[in-house]
Amino acid sequence: MCKATISSFQFFEMFPDEKSARIHFENAIWNGNTTCPFCNDDQITTLKKEGIYRCKSCKCDFTVRMGTVMQGSKIPLRKWVYAMYLVCTARKGISSLQLSKELGITQKSAWHLLQRIREACGDESGQLSGIVEIDETYIGGLEKNKHNSKKLKSGRGAVGKAAVFGMRERETGRVKAFPINGTTADILQSSIHKHVEKEATVCTDEHRGYSKLEGYDHLTVKHSAGEYVDGMACTNGIESVWAVLKRGYTGTFHHFSVKHLEKYVNEFTFRLNEGNVKIHTMDRINSMILGTIGKKLTYKALIK
Secondary structure, three states, X not given: OOOOOOOHHHHHXXXXXXXXHHHHHHHHHHOOOOOOOOOOOOOEEEOOOOOOEEEOOOOOEEOOXXXXXXXXXOOOHHHHHHHHHHHHHOOOOXXXXXXXXXXXXXXXXXXXXXXHHHHOOXXXXXXXXXXXXXXXXXXXXXXXXXXXXXXXXXXXXXXXXXXXXXXXXXXXXXXXXXXXXXXXXXXXXXXXXHHEOOOOEEEEOOOHHHOOOOOOEEEEOOHHHOOOEEOOEEOHHHHHHHHHHHHHHHHHHOOOOHHHHHHHHHHHHHXXXXXXOOOOHHHXXXXXXXXXXXOOOOHHHHHO
């Protein structure tokens, strides 16, 4: 086993009870300096009940959950950190039904928990640079496999599917991906300008949406002619991202609703970006914990 990976057995040795999980969350979020989420003051007093603190300035009581996506959740922190462990280590993801069995909670609660974890996976890092591979894909079922009442009867291929746009920095393997409303030149090129540094080298296929792309060294491979590598030009790296995403779609989740598609894509890109074998599992979990800060996602908002 890779030294950067911990087994489930090792995980439960690290977190034998709720107190150990709470202390880990406090260290990850506060870094040893307990801070009031209401006024950001660090003049804090500890109350008799473990895990509850009072700010001397604003007199407010709070826990480590306050001001994070975990706020208001009744699920124990030990189960939260185990769910994060499972999300980080399951390459193709874990379904809410399977998670409910692992944690001993209802499927409804497991689904809400997973959606909040995915909310914490959002990528807010800077632009990509160097050689960047760019491609788009489509997520959704085949028209021929749908019930007749649900068929759009508007053709084949991408009909009835949602478009996802992705970029992968070749040197580091860092990925950015997100759903888009279409694959027109305006949408594709504006996304590139937003997420890729100027004068970077971009590699794409021959999709006409990339034609006349300005501000970059643009290399193209012609997939229609059976060309997949031409010197430095290839999109094999970003296509491997789509392979993992679609294996998760087919084998684990079976369906991504368009409404929540961005959250599922965030989960997969987080796992790819943080999944380097040299990055310790606990460091990946800590990155996810830090991602919960300042986020809020209620069940009512999810189903609205």
